[in-house]
Amino acid sequence: MKYIFFLTDKELLLLDLKDQIKITRQFLIDDLISSPETFKKEIIHEEKGLIVIPDYWITSRFYPLETKRKSIIEEFLKRRLPSDFPEIPESKDFFEYIFLKQQEQRGILVYLISESLFYSLYRNLFSDLLIEQRITTPAFLWKSKLSRKFEMDKGTILFMHIYYKNAYLCFFSDSCFLFSRLIDIDEETYINQISYEAMQSFRLVSQRTKKEIEKIYIIPKNENDKEKLANMLNIEVEDISDKIYLPNPEISLVEKLGTFAFLDKSDILNSAFYIPYRPIRRLKEWFFFQNTGIIVGVLVFMIMLMETLFFNRIFPPLPKEKKGKFLYVQDYISYLDEIISYEKRPDFSLLLLKILNCLPDHVHLTEIKIRSGPLNIELIGYVDSRSIEEFQDRFSAFLKRLRKTFKNTKIPGLSEIDIKKKKEGFGFLFGFNINEG
């Protein structure tokens, strides 16, 4: 982070944080609104920035909500804030919240920027740069600094910083920033002045929180400020000037920056609470996934690459295939099929001999037809007989012999045979399929 942008009603100061806070450039707000180009040129390469705005540009509101889910809360505020603050619709992009229990009611305390000047400045200077800006106030920074050393979580506390010609009064309730006041003080009567202003503010605090101020943390101007104020206000006052580190800024810097000048580099950079510009934060949330995705992707790629190299180098190369060998085996299989089909060919000479051997006397064949494929025999002939009984006897003997010879074949019975009366006796015609060679 190169610069801190310190905003006041009239000026924007560019602060350099290298060793100690130093003002490097000053811009008038009016000039920035009319011609922001000069400013933009200087910060265009910056990716992160801190904008410090006055405490009174911040407002807070409590919303009773049961959920603690970030996505629901943000969606709710995105819809709710523009309706609750119609004069600053951009507030939906600039807010931060903390979980809070207020008067036995759970909810969130939302901090948002109520100053419309901020939005016009932001639009002019930063909106198109997509710089991840963190917006904070001196009060947030002091709260963060004090929390590291003192108990701030419970009770209503006043932080009082008396310096040069001012007194900075900052009120916190249960660790939440309420409001602050900057009082111009007189060298001689400043204790009375401060105590009067503080008393006025106490009323406001008790109205808002229904609680009384319990403790005052003070960075005094003089040694006896603590006692004097404790007596006048009748509240416990703790001098913390020895317990925290306070730089010794130049008067000119204090005049410009006020109490902010008393914060050191680590207080500014390590502050945990700030108001982000939400669209960029949402965008930034993906950076983690992008980076993780790239790293994991590169790792996976490397593993895959190693695997590829492993395959190429470690795996033994396979010998080249000898072509034609497999076909040769296929040929043998077809040769075997041919041999088997040859073996299955019917022996027609044997078939004829078998049929002729079955013929008894008086039974004569005139035609024999043998068909291969499904082996089929058709026999046409006649039986030399004078009567049908004689035909029946002689023909039955023929069928019986056929059945005996062709054991596995179904030889038709007399009922299935076509019989005709002929001059020589009785003609017949029948066929059958053979299931054997």
Place this chain on the structure above:
Amino acid sequence: MKDRYKKKWLILALVWSCAIGLFFFNLYKINDYQKRKESLIVKEEIERFLKLHKGQLEDISREKEKFYDHIPNIKIGLLKIEERLERLLKKNGLTMEKIEYGGIYKGISNVEIDLMCNGIIIGFINMLSSIKKRFPYLEIENIDIKFTKPMKGSFRIKMKYNFLIKDQNV
């Protein structure tokens, strides 16, 4: 920053595309290697089998050769078979009446033969037996016998002549 944000998405997409691409490439390589290895194993097994059963396989090859008549030309083959059949008929006391051939088609290595003859049945039976034993490339399909006298008649055989054209110059 907006550009860097976009660039990061591009880098992310590129890195993952490369990684996934390489993953599929490796997957393909593994599968290919496995397939080639398996096929090599099968081929080695076959080779071993062929070596081990060389004798039997040669017998099969020789046996199969018998089912085809190796001829230089189909016309020569048909004339040769006609001559052989005539000789066989004569030997068995049969007379050839007619011999007809079916169509010769390119790429088909067989021709239908329709042979008609007459004589005594025993001669015909002997002829059928001789065809089966001596000419395995002749495949009898149908037989028709018409008896004109007891044990005498006219015979018709339909058979398939299997041949292989073998160029003698090769």
